[in-house]
């Protein structure tokens with residue numbers, strides 16, 4: 001069985017079929033990219049996997065279990081973390097605070113142990129801080145640690161969002177248009193980070209991305225999505241040279 005499997009997944013919004021009996025298989029350890037015109041259903045796929053939406057039909061399996069019954073607030077527990085197409089961070093809090101909030105969602109302690117602040121809670125708190133520091137080092141965020149989110153550039157906020165997802169120590173990372181709004185220089189950094197997240201951290205990555213340079217550089221496999229359907233799966237080169245894919249882009 002694949003690491004992540006979508007089986008005939010359908011999502012309708014009123015009369016619009018955003019995702020149409022879609023099947024996809026993502027292997028452990030790969031970087032898999034979804035490409036396709038605006039409105040193709042890519043973000044909807046992410047929202048279904050991360051359980052913000054409940055699909056109308058079909059099933060999703062991750063790491064050997066069905067996600068169908070899972071609620072959005074439980075996905076970090078099974079090992080999935082994501083970033084959003086429109087950044088979602090606490091603007092009135094610092095970078096450090098946003099990252100420490102991220103660690104709270106994977107806490108295993110209960111209310112009682114937190115009230116009495118037992119040794120295990122204290123140890124977990126320290127471990128969380130060490131993780132946050134490591135991730136800030138990795139993504140060059142140390143200069144911004146005490147800065148408020150709302151004062152940061154768009155590009156830096158996107159990197160903070162990536163950091164917040166990594167703090168959850170996911171097995172699967174979902175990145176929705178990570179390069180959009182980034183400068184050319186920031187995009188180069190991002191490509192290296194994405195490769196390191198796979199190679200060094202061992203995290204499987206599913207990303208939506210319009211920047212084909214980035215896709216070509218990092219993706220092991222690509223799926224072209226058009227009108228909620230998978231048109232082609234293959235290497236970045238295979239997918240981009242497929243006449244059906246080219247036609248869909250021209251049509252859009």
Ligand SMILES: Nc1ncnc2c1ncn2[C@@H]1O[C@H](COP(=O)(O)OP(=O)(O)O)[C@@H](O)[C@H]1O
Nearest residue numbers: 013016018036037038039040041042043044045
């Ligand atoms: N919450 C929603 N309510 C109604 N329609 C939606 C919603 N989310 C997405 N859609 C529709 O579903 C289709 C696919 O959207 P989306 O998944 O955002 O596309 P993409 O990310 O590929 O650009 C679009 O027609 C969009 O308008």
Ligand SMILES: [Mg+2]
Nearest residue numbers: 042043044085
């Ligand atoms: Mg989208």
